[in-house]
Amino acid sequence: MPKRTAKKRTRDAGSRAGGIHETEPVSISIQGTATDQDGRPLAGATLYVATANAFTAPDPILAQTTTDEAGKYVLKDVMLPVQTFPAKPDVVEGKFQVFGVSQGHGFTWHGVRASRPRPRPAADSEPEMDRAYYQGEAITNDLLFGPTVRVAGQVMDDLGNPIAGAKVQIGAFNDPRRPSSKMYRFQLLAPEDRPADPDRSFTSIYSMPESRLSAATDAAGRYEFLHVPRDASFAAAVSAMPELGYLSATVTTSGPATKGDDGETAVGWNPVLTAPRTVAVRTIDRASKEPLGGVVLHAYGGQIRFAGNEARSDAEGRAVLRLPPGHYRLVAEPASGSPYLRTEHEIDVGKEPTEQAHELGVHVGALLILEATTDDSQPVEGVGFSYETDTSRDRRELQSQTVFVDHPTTDRDGVLRAVVEPGRRRFFVSTVPEGYEAAEGEMPWTDIVTGSTSTVRFELRRKQPPATDADVPSASTDVELRLRGLWRRQNEFKFKGTVTYRTTYRPTYDYIISRDEIREAVTGFDSSGSTDIASWINQHLPELDVRFAGPYQMVVDGRRLRRSTIRSNTTGGLETLIEAFNGVEIVQYDSTNAQVSVYDYRLSRVHIDGIDDLRRWPLVGQQFGGRRQGYNVVASVGGKTVLEVQSDAMTSRSVVDDATGFVYELSFQQKGGNGQDEFQFAPVELPGGMIWP
Structure with missing residues (x-):
């Protein structure tokens, strides 16, 4: 088959959320000058350029450099990722942002700009043309390091104690639910008489060196950040020991500043974290009031907790939780194998006193024994069960206890034991081991009583053995019957x-390939050669990549x-x-x-x-007779048979091996135009008779 020449096609679906495509990067060069608030050039400033595309890579920094004695810089041959958008099919662009840091002058940034690798079109024919550079246009981004302030504060708990070692972050901080992700916001405040300006937003703040945006509190709970841009608004967060959680807020540096020994200090942020209270819980048998050990406690409140909300009771039933004031749902999970049930209890933790106590009575369950045997009283291992109640006919899987989901089955003695809640239930066989089937008939209702033992017995039948080679019709009989016998045998293998x-x-969907082109390439694949299927497709359809x-x-x-x-x-x-x-x-x-x-x-x-x-093997019923099932033999060439099934809605097509029934190709075509093709290659028969592609 001749090799095809790749042709670019109309884009129809995206490789990223919203249908956004990322294509090959383009090379750009950026130049500019860095100055201070008085217009003096800044030498030795470190400048970065980061991609500002939607859905950027985890490391967005593309290049960095330093300014010379005249404050000038040049970033050459920066490889900028370029994207396209379904809503703007004619706009192909890569967005970037230049920012910098300078000793004694803090940090600053230039507004986000776009590079569009094509000649500049007519005025106002594309969005945001004033923020874009086109083919052949010099890219100049000057940076102004404006006035700065010192941001400082003290981290305390609500009991008046300073918190040492707390981590304070400004501009960008770790998402407490996803530690590898960042939450960020930093922007200069716009004057009241001016409209909002996107250039005031520092989009790439999360790419800043962490040392500029993070500080730890000292023994007195104090922290500071030097040279933060003045008249700014930014997100901030503080986190301490896991039991204290975290707190986030919006901080501004536009308020009145006070003079300190080492410069101006803006109005500081003084976060107050809620200290956990000590909650002593005693777990007891709800009926006998005796202490229960080994009970795991979980406290669920209105906020995410990272520590202090779980504990296990000791032999005396004692457990200690560390929880901030609030309302909680306290869940008790008894030890595995004990005759107790998962129990919930509502508690309130007050602000005072700092040490509080609660008692939790754990409910007693009932023992359920399920037995599975054959009609000659032989035990059956591996049987699972479900049940329904007298208040709901929805069937639920039976678990061995109420704490966790384990989907138990009968042991080698055909017995399953479970601790369940009291009530009226009817049980069913839901999982049947190979070689057995459940007997027909409806089971009676069982009344389960607290503290008692209930036994339910089930009878299973042995199934007929799977088909053998002798059961498969010979080649001289009906083709469909013979193939169905082969398929049935393969489906019996476990x-x-x-x-x-x-x-x-x-990786992308930048090209439309017709179904016929793919079929032509795949059906020509020689599975006996050294080339794998991916390499073969890339040779003949390189645009698929x-x-x-x-x-x-x-x-x-x-x-x-x-x-x-x-x-x-x-x-x-x-x-x-x-x-x-x-x-x-x-x-x-x-x-x-x-x-x-x-x-x-x-x-x-x-x-x-x-x-x-x-x-892939076509599914067939457990029994089949001499009646045709709708297959039409349309061709038989080279040891392969082509079968078709037609209906008013679709046409199905299979290419199978005459000797083994192996399905080389399985496809369907709907009348409306949709369809699907599956291919298998190089069948290998394992010693037990199972055939693998």
């Missing part, structure tokens, strides 16, 4: 073990699945992605986000890659 694989992705991501590792035990990968980010660091699936929930962890997400697989749109996503 994989257990570890698989390592790679996936590919497209397909790249590998991964490798991924998938671990399966038959029901549960764990999928993980380690990948490099744009700054050369490593990122970890882990997904775990237990048949009901998906737990997803991404190191780029501080949160762990849990999804109900039945209700969520989140997709988790499973073993069946790596090997």
